[in-house]
Amino acid sequence: MHQSIKIIFALFISVKLYATDYKPPIIFSKAEFVNTSTTRIPFKVIDQLIVVEVELLNKEGNFIIDTGSETLILNSVHYKASRSYRSNNKQRSGIHNEIEDVEEKYLQKLSLEDFRLENLNADVIDLSHIEKIKKIEVLGIIGFSVLKDFEIFIDMHLNQITLTKTDKNGERLSQKVYAETIHDSIDFKLKKHTIIIDAQIENKQVKFGLDTGAEYNQLNKNIDSEILDYFYPSKELKLTGASGKKLKVMAGKLYRVRLNDSIYFGPMKTVLTNLRQMNSAFGTNLDGILGFEFFAQQRTIINYKKQKLYFIKFPIIKP
Structure with a gap:
């Protein structure tokens, strides 16, 4: 890396865009399912970014885990807008400047194997500058809108993330999750x-x-x-x-x-x-x-x- 760093933050205003009956699946490709409400996902560390392999919209590749992003973000280099969605180019506030040419998609349902997430907005942004700096293909960014319904264990010792589904009060649906104390x-x-x-x-x-x-x-x-x-x-x-x-x-x-x-x-x-x-x-x-x-x-x-x-x-x- 050329002593360049990418600190990813995203602030997006959710705008509902109405989709057809298309229901795209999101699958963590290398996930290990512990029980019906818990999965462990291995990750790679690339220039101090947490990167997981995901299959989404019939494409498989690298997604960045980013709690600083409000939404699921798709890289417009790999996910083109289609007639199935209405989209408008918007400007969004970034941390250091304005983010231009943001398109939006309204996804009726995302499926993580046994987990189902409904009614999520995905923002479509050109992330080619990240790919150029990191020298890897980046399909998108997984943010708060996907992560909020889980308890998330980020383990840099084992290089894995454990996602366990929680109820409305934040209680784990399964108590047999962590071997550690x-x-x-x-x-x-x-x-x-x-x-x-x-x-x-x-x-x-x-x-x-x-x-x-x-x-x-x-x-x-x-x-x-x-x-x-x-x-x-x-x-x-x-x-x-x-x-x-x-x-x-x-x-x-x-x-x-x-x-x-x-x-x-x-x-x-x-x-x-x-x-x-x-x-x-x-x-x-x-x-x-x-x-x-x-x-x-x-x-x-x-x-x-x-x-x-x-x-x-x-x-x-x-x-």
């Missing part, structure tokens, strides 16, 4: 589709968004100067925004981040950037974004309905 948990707030957690840098209170699609953490460059003392810059990188436009940012490592007395982090790769547009778009006031670096240090379970994160310890590997 949950050792800690924290609450979070959900702002639209963004997970917001309270944290500390040294002894300063901060608010972070949590996003699986962020390759590097982001720290608001307008943050308190005492907090910036714990950001150690090292080099300049080019960040590719949601529309493919580039922005230079300062990259380094962020120290002394913790969620509570027992959940803390080693130095994390972080970029210093302006979060003004994101905060304006989401109506938030975030001090930063925690992404891949967070999940690399914490085996994390996300429960959207309970608005809780659960943590499982990494095993101690003896030499």
